[in-house]
Amino acid sequence: MECLYFAAERCRSCTQLATAYEQQLRTKAEHCAGLLADFDSLRMLPPQASAESGFRNKAKMVVAGTSQNPTIGILDADGHGVDLRNCGICDPALRAAFGIIERFIIRLGLIPYDVPRRKGELKHVIITVNEAGALMVRWVLRTKKHFVALRDSLPEFLRALPQATVVSVNFLPEHKAVLEGPEEIVLTAAQTLPFTLNGVQMHLRPQGFFQTNTQIAAALYRQARLWIDDIAPASLWDLYSGVGGFALHCARPGRQVVGIETSDQAVQAARVSAAELGLDDIEFFSGDATEFAVQSQTAPEAVIVNPPRRGISAELADWLNDSAVSHVVYSSCNAKTLARDLQRMDNFRPVLGRVMDMFPQTDHYEVITLLERR
Template sequence: MIADFSHREHTLAKQKLEIPVHVGDDVELEVESLASSGDGVTHHHGYTLFVPHTLPQDRVKARITKTTKRFGVTRVIKRLHSTPDRVDAPCAVFPECGGCKIQDWDYSKQMEFKVRQVQDALAHVGGLNVAVGIDPVPADQPLHYRNKANYAIEKRGKKPSIGFYRQGTHHVVDHVECHTLMEPITAIKEWLRGLIESHSLSIYNERRHTGFLRGLVVRHSAATGEALVGLVTTHGEFSRKFMDDLTDEARLKSFGIQGVIHNINRSKTNVILGHENITLWGQDFFREKLGELEFHLSLPSFFQINPYQSVKLYGIVQSWVEGTDGSVLDAYCGNGGISLWLAKAGCEVVGIDSAASNIEDAEQSAHLNGITTCRFLNMPLERAFQLKEELAAVKTVVLDPPRKGCSQEVVTGILEMKPDRIIYVSCNPATLARDLALMQGYAVRAIKVIDMFPQTQHVETAVLLERE
């Protein structure tokens, strides 16, 4: 009997692993939902299939391109029926570029999708049963909102391609205009393209690690009209003739450019910026403005990519802090955006960040705005919890970690502090849910999904927790 039972279990296990499709098969599919990656998801005889470049309610003929034990991947051959929620994407290289995966989806549906991402993560990743609803905060300006572009450059044929990498590759999709970028950024990039072509600048080849020009960085402020330009290269210098055209003062001022920076990146890496900066013209910073605050920003400094939605985010954080006791710890403070906003509203704030350039910018911005109620510390957050006296008055902790979320050491350090409230700002619903589940003794009081990245699958969330 034991032998028969074992044989039956082995047979069932084999059946469970049987995949109903093979690479190269063509199948008709109806897309059920969108994954967090922005790809369509459906099932074929119970087997999960990802269908890139589709939307819920699309019906397509697709070819199987990959299978695993848990899921398969397809490529659309023909769209048989389109969802009524599809709109015309304005971008000429959509969906080839892959940067804005849901640009052809009605904006109200984009917001529903982002709220659902947070709901699903809280339930399935965090195992949380949250009593409060999730409030969407849509963008008033869902196009032309991005204030920074990191352009890759690739030599194909006689002319360089300047644009962004196609998803999952290092193939540059050349384009003139990106509809999520502020329009002056495009104008500056196309001016630089003309200079690069007319002077036949050597373009970097990442496979051979040869060539000179690696990329372009353009930052712009809609509020001040100022811009900053970075040219990223391997080791070397620009020719005198190129420099003469590049530093044409009348042309630079017409674009609002405050400085042109030569950033040197000698490494075999896909990290955009190197550590060495040389100012070729003007100054090494520009000014951004949010509300009544001015910010001093250098080429590498972190700043929220969407200033219009940043004002809403900062206002939400301020509303959750107003009328409370004690000081505020702004963990992962970056260039001090939230710190300075709260200090301007009357709070005592300690901002902590591990990047020295961020802290330098934050201190410059504090001086620029005459703010004296902010202290900034340059150190890893994990080390900061040892500063018992510095943090003794803290009653509110604001967390805005990178996509990987908080380390266990950070979570433990915060819980040992026992603040009255924690405000968690997240760009990743999965790590947000994971970390919230670790915040023992705290209850979720409010959740806002602020759409910082319209047309993309990326989700920004702000959560208020209070000590029970």
């Protein structure tokens, strides 16, 4: 993939852009195999390749500059805006929306937040696109100074960008390096952006988590579903369930499925999906995965875990290791913490694994593994 921003050294986020994609994929597979080399029972399947460009379904853009000349992209080392609206890893539908975003910033006189001076209002614009091209647009403001202008301009905004299904305003009053604050007001009638992967419709709320590469997310869910259906457990837990991707894909009549997720919004979205799909044997609850497991009086036959980069807690690893769970599917975005957790869970034998290239042009990747009790 060619990138003028990379060539001009305006953005170096895609650290592997100068490396041929086939070599990137080989390097990731070798890196993962090296980290998991202590597990002789593990057979790695061929890595799942991604599209090289246009694969990101979410753009988290910093707004800087001025009301009449805004930048939409990132900040340089001095805190000044670098415009990246033609970033090649973003879905074309996202890139097409940035010009309209700019026009509304100018027309409404929205004041970009100046990080070095700690002044201004508009901090970020976060846009997500689903597989059908529908968009979720989130304006992140410091205060409510521009809220009325954004709310009142909604009909005009939707005429200019009819793909926008969900539009919301988020408030981040603190000066800190995060993307969003706790308060969110949805301006549109639609509250969720639907994603349909492998025939399973899921719903994303503004503050919910969804994998940033739709193609690889679909492949990840297919792989987990294949392994779970081969095992055919009567009961299944999906810990760190998010909007329910794994749980919804693995649900079957008569199979008792429970999803646990800390985000209330994600749990609400997962419940909507389950109701739409007519799934009676699946439940989603808001809570901590470790607390849910260790406090439970029973254990399921199989567990799926999809933790953040830090991996699962030592307490959860110990509980799984000593439980009656027969199989674990572990989806990880950090093979180092995966290797650590597998070492701790020595009553399980890793049997299958696969690198899923969720993040092309970088060193990062997802890896999914199947564990069976010894």
